[in-house]
Amino acid sequence: MNYEPIDIPFNHRHTCWLCGEPSAQMLDIPARATNTKIFNHEPISVPICAECQSFPVQPNCSSIWQHKDYVKQRLMKVYAKHLGIGLNWTKQELADADFEGRIFEGFSRSAWMMYEIANERVRYVGWDLMIAGSAIGYDDSAGFEYDGVQFASQEACMNYYCAAQGLNTTLFEAVLNIVGYSRFSYALKISQINRKARHFEVVRIIDEIEQQELDSQEIQADKSAHENHYKLEPIDMGEAMAETQAIEWALENDIRTLEQINLAEDDFFDAFAYLGGVQAFQFYNGLQLYLAARADDAWIQKFDLNRDTWK
Known part of the structure; x- marks a missing residue:
């Protein structure tokens, strides 16, 4: 196949388009000629770092953006503990923490830096893709975005927070099934508050939320019925x-x-x-x-x- 190299701005030369780390290689995508049938754009070459290169293009991949979501998910899985630092602490809290022992003191000094490096990589957007000055259309058909981060899927987003913050996957998944991913923040907050809940407590919480949603739906239905029935004016x-x-x-x-x-x-x-x-x-x-x-x-x-x- 004839892979067209993307245009690389001068200030981004030797930069991985996927995560922003220094690059020394080029990624040819799609990986096989047969994949061009499902691809949304022409075969291209993008600069890539060694770690991102280690994550192979999936057989069902249909665009560079879908592969980018996949790579981000792999990075979040690898660096879940580092990313969890920023989810569980603030920079000032780490600085003020009274850690004892050589290992913990070293953690206190380097933890926030590790978090920032990992966070910058998963949030890195990259520059606009162009070939000889012509833009390649953006594909937003896949993935799930939350808090400014693009995830490969809704499930991947949930799994990331469960791994980074030690959340109860059963509770998180059950709440999402009840309220839907449009209320992801609500499900996340419930899971954070009850991360140490025992099994019987998890069951009770799920039952309560399910009942609350049913009550809310009934109230909304009654309200809609009144609004439709009574066309009142003050x-x-x-x-x-x-x-x-x-x-x-x-x-x-x-x-x-x-x-x-x-x-x-x-x-x-x-x-x-x-x-x-x-x-x-x-x-x-x-x-x-x-x-x-x-x-x-x-x-x-x-x-x-x-x-x-x-x-």
Whole structure:
């Protein structure tokens, strides 16, 4: 195959395009002629360091970006302990730590430097890929990005945090299955808080989160049903506003007249106690004025924006 060398900016000469380390070799990709059928761009050569070169291109690889995600994952696995330093400590905490013994004192001095080197490699982006001034289109069809780092997959991201921070994989995976990867930060936080949880505690936590999600879904479904059913508008009664929440409460409790709301005064204030006394009274006063005005059909036709809902 004819591998086209990518354009290398002067300040990046002898730099690995995958991780930013010094390079002395070139990676030809795809590795085999048969792989060109699934590749998203022409065969190219990119500068690469010895360690990144040691990670072979996978048979199902379809682009240099997919291979880059794979290499990053391998690097994160190799340097999980180094990367874990930055996830579990701050630079100042390490400096202030009172380590005793020659080994631990050496760790205190070099740990943050090891973390920074490893972190820079996995976060390295590289320069824009071009051949003779023409850009190679970026392929974003694969991988999973979190906290500015591109992972080979969602599972790879989870496994990285489990290895770097000693998290419970069973708990992490179960929470993600419940809430989805769109709430990865939430699942990570739960796993960090409960990293030392015993088996029965893990089971209890999973059950609680599952129940919370079911309750949340039911609340959201009820809210959507109300929003779809009641197309309410707040009504300015001059002395007070008839708020939509108060009108909705009246509709749901089949309260249509001033006499009925006066009889249900205690129930109303119980329902809106969370607002506090002053605001709950404003809601109640506005609803009283509104229901009193609704005794006049002419007022309803002229001023009541919610007249169709009451029907």
